[in-house]
Amino acid sequence: MVRILVRSGLVALASVAASLILALTVVPAMGGVVDGNAFMMCVICPLLIAWPASAYTFRQNERLTVAHRELARTHAQLAAAHRRLEDKASHDDMTGMLNRESFFASLDNSRRETDRGALLIIDADHFKAINDDFGHLTGDEALLLIAAAIRRGVRSGDILGRIGGEEFGAFLVGATEAEARHIAERIRREVELVRFRPVDERTIPLTVSIGGTICGSGATVSELMRGADRRLYEAKNGGRNLAIVESGLAAAA
CATH class of the missing domain: 1.10.287 (Helix Hairpins)
Structure with a gap:
């Protein structure tokens, strides 16, 4: 004033x-x-x-x-x-990753920019047993550890999402088949190395099965999903704790 x-x-x-x-x-x-x-x-x-x-x-x-x-x-x-x-x-509230819709929207946008890359579907093994034996809160802790391991396994520019209860998606932008296999195996190994001790001193093993497919020219997101799902099915039937990444969408149709 x-x-x-x-x-x-x-x-x-x-x-x-x-x-x-x-x-x-x-x-x-x-x-x-x-x-x-x-x-x-x-x-x-x-x-x-x-x-x-x-x-x-x-x-x-x-x-x-x-x-x-x-x-x-x-x-x-x-x-x-x-x-x-x-x-x-x-984003998914618990893991902080993209939710299902946003993940596939980002995947679709990335596919419009380049045909190169690979889609991985990562599914936690025997996860229902953890929820049944220890409760859903303990299951959430396990999921967070798995999500953190997946983040350590991918590269900085890759797209991550939680696409189901214990299922994750990773789009490896621009990755070749050899690179995708290496990253998928690195994710599998990172999860396997986690020491999960929810109660007492007993360690509960955490593993994931991974199915992946290489992006073909003009392939749709649905085709990529079917291809990755088929590889995931093969990994589950192969004993779990496996990473199978292959090209060839025709076999997945």
Whole structure:
């Protein structure tokens, strides 16, 4: 408030100076004389008019500035909240990975940019037994450990999603068949190395079966899923804790 009074006072003084200069210039030129009353009017009127008017103007400008800042802050908060909602809507609450819909949408978008890559489907072995023997909370702990192991096994640019209860998807962007096999085996090994001890000191083994297929030119997401599902079925029937990655979508149709 003090700053406003000072600024408006300076404006009033400038108005007084302008009024005096104008009176001392124009009135004599018109044959008049600037007497004491005229001089006082040249001083008092600007003070009575310019000072409160400029103070009001400065005050309103300050309020507008504060309002604009608050509006900008509110807009930034709304934008941040919107991003959080979008992120929450597209990610699995427990693992933080993409949910099923977002994973396949990202996979579809990536496929439009390049035909290269591989799709892996990763399924936890004997997971129902963990839920039945130790409860779903313990099962959730196991899933989090498996999800962390999967993250360690993939590369930074790969797309991860939780596509089922204990089933995960990984799209290895631009990966060749040899690279996809190496990454799938690395994921399998990372999970196998986890030491899960939910109760006492007994270690419960965690393993996954992985089925993968290499992206063929023009292959649809549905075709890739069928191919990866077929390899996963083979891994499960082969004794579990296996990673099978092959190309050839025709055999999966």
